[in-house]
Amino acid sequence: MTQPIALLDGPWWPYLALVLFAVLPTEIWRWLAVAFARKLDERSPWLEWVRLVATSLLAGVVAKLVLAAPGALAGVPLAVRLAALAVAVTVVLAFRRRVMLAVLAGEAVLIGGAVWLV
Structure with a gap:
C-alpha cells in the first residue's frame, strides 16, 4: 500500500x-x-451578443428557480414566488437598475410570504 x-x-x-x-x-x-x-468596443456586435446570451441565461435560471423550485423553496407557494419576482422587477425598473435593492425587496416578499402563508 x-x-x-x-x-x-x-x-x-x-x-x-x-x-x-x-x-x-x-x-x-x-x-x-x-x-x-x-x-473591445462596447458597441460591437459580438459584445452585444455576449450580453444578450448572458441575460437570457440569467432569465432562464430565474425562471427555473421560480417555476420549478428546488429544496426548501419548493415549499413556498408559487404565488409568493411570482409576487417576489414581480416586486424585484418593479424595483429594478423604478429605481434605475439598482439590482441590490431589487434583490432585497424580492427576498423580503419571499420570506414574508413564506412565513405568513406556510
Missing part, C-alpha cells in the same frame, strides 16, 4: 481542493477577460 501525501491527508485538504478546483479555473478566465476587454 502506498503512503498518503501528507498535505492531502491533513486538515488543509478541503481548502486546497477549493483553491485547485473552484478558484483557479474561474480566476484564469476572469483575468483573461480583463486583459482582452480593454481592447
Whole structure:
C-alpha cells in the first residue's frame, strides 16, 4: 500500500481542493477577460451578443428557480414566488437598475410570504 501525501491527508485538504478546483479555473478566465476587454468596443456586435446570451441565461435560471423550485423553496407557494419576482422587477425598473435593492425587496416578499402563508 502506498503512503498518503501528507498535505492531502491533513486538515488543509478541503481548502486546497477549493483553491485547485473552484478558484483557479474561474480566476484564469476572469483575468483573461480583463486583459482582452480593454481592447473591445462596447458597441460591437459580438459584445452585444455576449450580453444578450448572458441575460437570457440569467432569465432562464430565474425562471427555473421560480417555476420549478428546488429544496426548501419548493415549499413556498408559487404565488409568493411570482409576487417576489414581480416586486424585484418593479424595483429594478423604478429605481434605475439598482439590482441590490431589487434583490432585497424580492427576498423580503419571499420570506414574508413564506412565513405568513406556510
